[in-house]
Amino acid sequence: MPGMENVSLSLGSYSYNVKVGNGALESTGFLVNRARLDGKAALITDSNVYPLYAARVARSLEDAGYEVSTHVFPAGEQSKNLSTVETIVGEMAAAGHDRSGFVVALGGGVVGDMAGFIASIYYRGIPFVQIPTTVMAQVDSSVGGKTAVDIAAGKNLIGAFHQPRLVIADPTTLTTLPPRVLREGMAEMVKHAAIRKPGMLLTLRQLADEIDLGFSLSTIERLPQIIAENISIKARIVEEDEKETLGVRAFLNLGHTLGHGIEASVPYGSLLHGEVVSLGLRGALYLSRKHCGLSRRAEREILEALEALELPLQLPDSVCVEKALEHTRRDKKFQGGAIRFVLLEDLGKPVLSSAVTQQDLEEAMQLLTTPVH
Numbered sequence: 001m002p003g004m005e006n007v008s009l010s011l012g013s014y015s016y017n018v019k020v021g022n023g024a025l026e027s028t029g030f031l032v033n034r035a036r037l038d039g040k041a042a043l044i045t046d047s048n049v050y051p052l053y054a055a056r057v058a059r060s061l062e063d064a065g066y067e068v069s070t071h072v073f074p075a076g077e078q079s080k081n082l083s084t085v086e087t088i089v090g091e092m093a094a095a096g097h098d099r100s101g102f103v104v105a106l107g108g109g110v111v112g113d114m115a116g117f118i119a120s121i122y123y124r125g126i127p128f129v130q131i132p133t134t135v136m137a138q139v140d141s142s143v144g145g146k147t148a149v150d151i152a153a154g155k156n157l158i159g160a161f162h163q164p165r166l167v168i169a170d171p172t173t174l175t176t177l178p179p180r181v182l183r184e185g186m187a188e189m190v191k192h193a194a195i196r197k198p199g200m201l202l203t204l205r206q207l208a209d210e211i212d213l214g215f216s217l218s219t220i221e222r223l224p225q226i227i228a229e230n231i232s233i234k235a236r237i238v239e240e241d242e243k244e245t246l247g248v249r250a251f252l253n254l255g256h257t258l259g260h261g262i263e264a265s266v267p268y269g270s271l272l273h274g275e276v277v278s279l280g281l282r283g284a285l286y287l288s289r290k291h292c293g294l295s296r297r298a299e300r301e302i303l304e305a306l307e308a309l310e311l312p313l314q315l316p317d318s319v320c321v322e323k324a325l326e327h328t329r330r331d332k333k334f335q336g337g338a339i340r341f342v343l344l345e346d347l348g349k350p351v352l353s354s355a356v357t358q359q360d361l362e363e364a365m366q367l368l369t370t371p372v373h
Helices: 024-034 050-063 082-094 109-124 135-141 171-176 179-195 200-208 217-240 249-253 256-264 273-292 296-308 321-329 358-367
Strands: 005-009 016-020 041-046 068-073 102-107 128-132 146-151 154-161 166-169 341-346 349-353
Touching: 005 217, 016 024, 016 217, 024 050, 024 102, 024 128, 024 166, 041 050, 041 109, 050 068, 050 102, 050 171, 068 082, 082 109, 082 146, 102 109, 109 128, 109 135, 109 146, 109 154, 128 135, 135 171, 135 179, 135 217, 154 256, 166 217, 171 217, 179 200, 179 217, 179 249, 179 273, 179 296, 200 217, 200 296, 217 249, 249 256, 249 341, 249 349, 256 273, 256 321, 256 341, 256 358, 273 296, 273 341, 273 349, 273 358, 321 358
Parallel strands: 016 166, 041 068, 041 102, 102 128, 128 166
Antiparallel strands: 005 016, 146 154, 341 349
């Protein structure tokens, strides 16, 4: 469509397009039809997003001739579990959904993860469409086909690779987000810049100035291009290593190993995902200097972008370092007890290292208890 950015993922028979444009929600039905999806649509969303956008998306689908049932669950990571999956699957069955239909995931990362997982198992797999409404979901979790739910033993331990048939990102949905949620989503943009496009760090520092005041009209007009640029970075990596068998896709985990350990050690919601990624990035930069010779200049460029976005670079006093380390050691990205850690040799040059030791992890976590100098 005119004025809409398009990012294509070439994955053979699982290829799809990501459409990015201001006002794209109103084109949902048209775009879904162009993606050749048939049957009844199960619109899955959460209690935060439902009152904002569900009616607009459902109306667009209905105007395009689709029958729609809407399924809403309580917002938050605590709902991303098998119990909620069973409830929604039961609702879908009662509403008459069969293998001829499809799922529409409308919301942030939790909605996308869970709705995608439901699509992967319902009638042994039906198509789904991602409509991400947060920065984090638009630039990261909605693209790549990872779907999962949590269990008591850890996050995302039950899941499947199930690529969407279409992703529709409408950056105007970001204008309803509180500043803290906007900032945390941009941690993933900083990560993308660090591993593939260092020049984007300047753009992010400029965007940081507008978050509290509200995006200007000129910025809103530029958001589709900025979002599409980030999606393209992830798309090219996913194309290279769709199922994480070659090590390339692991580059997207820069900052996440320590970050996930910290996130798992604190009560849900006390630190947002992007905030722990920011902390994890600082730790990864320290280890990159130690093992890969990353320059102080390169480290400083990334830290300055995170500082500009007011993302945390020092652990709150409420975080127990030992507990965070314990969770880090359990990270599923460790293979056979060995640590596979993403580091940077330089801006735009990530490597997958096996040189990081348990002592290194302890040093990095201790560093996070101190201010940035």
